[in-house]
Amino acid sequence: MTEPFTPPYPQPPRTKRGLMKRFLRGWHSWIHVLFEKSYTMKLGEIRMPGQIMYIANELPLVDRILRGGTAYPKHRELVRNLSPLIGNSVFSANGEDWESQRAMVNPAFAHTALSRSMPLMVAAADDLLARIDAADRRKPVDIDPMMTHVAADIIFRTLFSEALDERRSNIIHNAFGKFQRFAHSASMLRLYGAPARWFEARSLKPAKAIHDVFRPIVEARYEGYHARGEAPHRDILQSLIEAKHPDSGEPFTLQQVMDQVSTIFLAGHETSASTMTWALYMLAECPHIQTAARAEVAGIAGDAPLAASMLKDMGAIRNIFRETLRLYPPVAFFPREVTCPMPMRDKNLEEGAMLVVAPWLTQRNKDNWACPHSFDPDRFDDPANAEMVKQAWFPFGRGPRVCVGAGFAQQEVMTVIASVVRRYRLSVPDGFKPEPISRLTIRPRTGMKLMFEESSAPPAPC
Numbered sequence: 001m002t003e004p005f006t007p008p009y010p011q012p013p014r015t016k017r018g019l020m021k022r023f024l025r026g027w028h029s030w031i032h033v034l035f036e037k038s039y040t041m042k043l044g045e046i047r048m049p050g051q052i053m054y055i056a057n058e059l060p061l062v063d064r065i066l067r068g069g070t071a072y073p074k075h076r077e078l079v080r081n082l083s084p085l086i087g088n089s090v091f092s093a094n095g096e097d098w099e100s101q102r103a104m105v106n107p108a109f110a111h112t113a114l115s116r117s118m119p120l121m122v123a124a125a126d127d128l129l130a131r132i133d134a135a136d137r138r139k140p141v142d143i144d145p146m147m148t149h150v151a152a153d154i155i156f157r158t159l160f161s162e163a164l165d166e167r168r169s170n171i172i173h174n175a176f177g178k179f180q181r182f183a184h185s186a187s188m189l190r191l192y193g194a195p196a197r198w199f200e201a202r203s204l205k206p207a208k209a210i211h212d213v214f215r216p217i218v219e220a221r222y223e224g225y226h227a228r229g230e231a232p233h234r235d236i237l238q239s240l241i242e243a244k245h246p247d248s249g250e251p252f253t254l255q256q257v258m259d260q261v262s263t264i265f266l267a268g269h270e271t272s273a274s275t276m277t278w279a280l281y282m283l284a285e286c287p288h289i290q291t292a293a294r295a296e297v298a299g300i301a302g303d304a305p306l307a308a309s310m311l312k313d314m315g316a317i318r319n320i321f322r323e324t325l326r327l328y329p330p331v332a333f334f335p336r337e338v339t340c341p342m343p344m345r346d347k348n349l350e351e352g353a354m355l356v357v358a359p360w361l362t363q364r365n366k367d368n369w370a371c372p373h374s375f376d377p378d379r380f381d382d383p384a385n386a387e388m389v390k391q392a393w394f395p396f397g398r399g400p401r402v403c404v405g406a407g408f409a410q411q412e413v414m415t416v417i418a419s420v421v422r423r424y425r426l427s428v429p430d431g432f433k434p435e436p437i438s439r440l441t442i443r444p445r446t447g448m449k450l451m452f453e454e455s456s457a458p459p460a461p462c
Contacts, residue, residue, distance in 0.1 A: 004371055004374035004375060004376045005282065005285050005286050005374065005375045006371075006373050006374045006375070007278075007281070007282055007285065007327060007328075007373075007375055008433055008434060008435060008436060009031070009327075009364075009373060009436060010029070010031055010032045010034070010436075012034050012035045012036045012038065012039070013035050013036065014035065014036045015035065015036075023188065023192055026188060027185070027188060028184070028437055028439075028445070029184075029436075029437035029438045029439065029445075030184075030332060030333060030438040030439070031332055031360055031436070031437070031438040031442070032437070032438075034361070038055070038057075038361055039057075039361055039364055039365055039366070039372075040057070040365055040366065040367060041055070041057055042056075042057060042058040042061070042345060043055070043056050043057070043058060043061060043344060043345045043346070043347060044057070045347060048191050048192055048193070049191075049192050049193030049194075050190055050191050050192055050193035050194070051077070051190075051191045051353070051354055052350055052352075052353040052354070053191075053353065053354045053355075053356060054338075054344070054347065054349055054353060054354070054355050054356065055356045055357075055358060055361070056344075056355065056356065056357055057358065057361050057362055057365060058345070059362070059368070059391045059392060061344065061345070062357050062362055062391075062394070063391065063398065065336060065355060065357050066334070066357060066394065066397060066398035066399045066401075067398060067399035067400070068336075068399070069399060069400040069401065070094065070095055070098075071339070072336035072337070072338075072339075072355060073094035073095065073336065073337050073339065074091075074092060074094055074335070074336065074337070075335035075336055075337040075354050075355075076337060077187060077190065077191070077335060077354065078092070078335045079092045080190075081183050081186070081187050081440075082183070082440070084179070084183075084200075084203050084204050084207040085179060085183075085207045085210065085262055085266060086259055086262045086263040086266060087255070087256075087258070087259035087262065088256075088259060089101065089259040089260050089262065089263035090102055090105050090260060090263060091263045091267065092263075098401075100245060100246055100247070101260075103246045104240075104243040104244070104245060104246070104252065105239075105240065105243065105260055105264075106404075107239050107243065108236045108239035108240050108243070108260075108264075109236075109404050109405070110239070111158060111234070111235050111236045111239060112158060112236070112405060112407075112408040114308050114407060114408070114411050115308055117154075117158055117408060117411070117412075118306075118307065118308045118411065118415070120154060120157040120158055121154050121411065121412045121415045121416075122305055122306050122415060122419075123157070123163075124150050124153040124154045124157065124163070125150065125306075125415050125416050125419040125420075126419070127150070127153065127163070128146060128149070128150040128153075128416065128419070128420075129419060129420070129423055131146060131149070131166075132146070132420075132423075132424070132452055135452075137451070137452045137453070140429045140432070140449035140450060140451055141449065141450060141451070141452055142447040142448060142449050143276075143277060143280060143281075143448050143449075143450055144173075144273075144277055144443065144444060144447045144448045145169075145170065145173045145447075147273040147274075147276040147277045147280075147416075147448075148169065148172065148173040148176075148269065148270075148273045149164070149166065149169040149173070150273075150276070150416055151268075151269040151270070151272040151273040151276065151412065151416075152164050152169055152172055152173075152265075152269040152273070153169065154268075154269070154272075154412050155264070155265055155268035155269045155272075156214075156265075156269075158235065158236055158268070158408075159214075159235060159236045159237050159261060159264060159265060159268075160214065160217050160233075160235060160236075160237055161232075161233035161235045161237075162217075168213045171209055171210070171212075171213055172210055172213060172269075174206075175206035175207075175209040175210050176206065176210060176270065177443075178203075178205075178206040179203050179206040179207055179210070179440075180439040180440050180441070180443075181439070182199045182200075182202040182203035182206070183199070183203045183439070183440065184439040184440070185199040186199035186200045186203065210262070210265075211258065211262065214261060214265065215258065217237070218237065218254070218257055218258055218261055219254065221233075221237055221238070221241060222241055222254050222257060225238070225241050225242070226241075226251075236261075236264060237257075237261065240252060240257050240260050240261065241257060267403070267405060268405060268408070268409075270330070270440070270441050271330035271331065271409065271441060272330075272409050272412055272413055274328065274330040274441045274442055274443055275321070275324050275325060275328070275330060275409070275413050276413055276416050276417070277443070277444065277448050278324050278327070278328040278436075278442075278444075278448075279320055279321065279324040279413065279417055280417070280420060280426060280448075280450060281428070281434060281444075281448055281450065282320075282324065282327075282375045283320065283417075283421065283426055284426035284427050284428045284450050284451075285375075285428055286375060287427075289316075289320070289375075289377060290421060290425070290426060292316055293316050293317055293320060293417070293418075293421050294421045294422060294425075294455060296314055296315070296316045296317060297314065297317065297418045297421060297422045298422065300313050300314060301418070301422070306415055306418055306419065308411065311411060311414050311415065311418070314414065314418060315381070316377065317414050317417055317418050318380075318410070318414060319377035319378065319380045319381065320377045320417060321410055321413050321414055321417065322377070322380050322389075322393070323375060323376065323377040323379065323380065324413075325393075325395040326363045326364075326369075326393055326395070327363070327364070327373070327375060328436065328442050329359035329360055329363060329395040329442070330395070330441040330442055331359070331395070331440070331441060332358060332359060332360035332438045332442055333356050333357075333358045333359075333360065333438075334356065334357045334358070334359070334397060335354050335355070335356050336354070336355045336356070336357070337352070337353075337354065337355065338350065338351055338352060338353040338354075338355050339351065359394055359395050360438070360442075362392050362394070363392060363393060363394075363395070365392065368388050368391075368392035369385070369388060369392065396409075421455070422455065423454070423455060424452040424453060424454065424455055425452075425453045425454070425455045426450050426451065426452060426453075427450065427451045427453070428450060428451070429449055429450070429451055432449055434446070434447075434448055
C-alpha cells in the first residue's frame with residue numbers, strides 16, 4: 001500500500017513566538033505566523049499593537065460565524081486591503097448595501113450555468129493544451145502563469161464573450177502578484193500599528209494595470225447600451241449593465257460595474273488558478289493517483305470532447321478537486337468583524353476585534369481528519385468522513401455569503417485536470433519543492449515547475 005504523500009506546508013513551531021518573530025515570519029505569508037497549537041485550538045486569541053484577533057477553529061463556532069450573515073460582517077481590514085482592486089462590490093459590502101448589490105448581480109450568474117459555460121471551459125482548456133504543446137518540454141515548465149491564463153480565459157469568455165490573449169494574461173498574472181505583495185505588506189504593518197502608506201500607494205499601480213485590461217471593454221459596452229440601446233452579447237457584463245436597484249430602479253454607474261466586474265474576475269480566476277496549480281503538482285508527486293485519474297477520464301470520455309454529463313461520473317477527478325481545496329484552500333482565512341462586545345466560549349470579544357474563521361486550520365485539524373496534512377483524495381469516499389465533509393470542509397464559505405461560483409469553479413477545475421492528465425504524464429523535476437505562501441490567495445512562492453510527457457509515450461526509466 002502506498003503511503004499518502006504529504007505536500008509542503010510551513011512547519012509550525014511548538015510555542016508562541018514574540019511579536020517580532022511572528023512579524024518576520026509573516027512578512028511574506030499569513031500561514032507562516034501560525035504555531036503548532038493553532039491547528040487544534042478551539043478559540044485562539046492574538047493581541048497585536050494594531051488589532052486584537054480571535055481565531056475560531058471549533059466546528060460549532062465556525063458554523064455559527066459563517067451562518068451569522070450580517071451579525072459577522074467582513075472585517076474592515078479585508079475591505080481596505082482589497083479596495084484598490086475591487087472597490088465597493090458585492091464581495092466587500094456589508095449590511096443593506098450588500099443585500100441590494102447581491103440582488104442586482106444575482107441575474108448575472110445565470111450566465112455561469114454549467115451547461116452554458118462548459119463549451120467555453122473546453123475551448124479554454126484546449127488552448128491551454130496547445131500552449132503546453134508549444135513549450136519546450138525537455139525542461140521543466142512553470143505552470144503557475146499557465147493556470148492563471150486558463151482560469152482567467154474561462155472567466156473572461158464568460159464575462160465578456162471573448163478569449164483572453166497571452167499578452168493581457170501576462171499583464172494580469174504579473175500585476176496580481178505585485179498587488180498581493182504590496183497589499184499583504186500594508187496589511188501586516190497596519191495590524192502591528194505601523195505606517196503602511198508606502199505599500200498602500202504601491203498597490204495602486206498593479207490594480208490599475210489589471211483594470212486597464214478590461215476597462216475598454218466595459219466602457220464601450222456600457223456606453224453602447226445606455227446611449228444607443230446596444231446589447232451585442234448576453235453575458236455577465238451585459239447583465240450587470242442592465243441591472244436595476246431593487247428599490248430605486250437605478251442602474252449601476254460605470255464605476256460600480258467596474259467594481260463588480262473586478263470582483264467577479266478576481267474571484268473567478270485567481271482562486272481557480274491556485275487550485276489547478278496545486279492539484280497538478282500533487283498529481284505529479286503521486287503517479288498512482290494520476291494513473292487512476294487518467295484511466296477514469298479515458299474510460300468515461302475516451303477521445304471525445306469533455307461534456308458536463310461526463311464530469312458528473314468522474315468521482316476520482318472530483319475527489320482530487322475537493323482534496324486540493326482541503327489542503328490548499330485558495331482563501332486561507334475569512335476575517336469577520338466583532339460589531340459589539342460578546343461572549344464566545346471562555347472569552348469576551350471586544351468590539352472592533354477581528355474574528356477569523358480559517359479553512360487552512362480547520363481543514364488541517366487532526367481532530368477533524370486523519371493524516372490531515374496528507375494528500376488522500378479517497379478520504380472523500382470514506383463513510384467515516386461524511387460528517388467532516390459537511391462540517392470541516394468549507395473552502396467556499398457557508399451560509400448567506402457562500403461563494404455563488406462554487407459549482408462553476410468545480411466544473412472548470414475538473415475540466416482542466418481531466419484535459420491535462422488525459423494528454424500528459426506529469427512528474428516533478430529532481431530537487432524541486434514548492435513553498436506555499438498565503439497572501440490574498442495561496443500560491444507557490446517561486447512558481448510551479450513540472451515535467452510534461454505525452455501520456456501515450458512509454459514511461460521514462462526511473
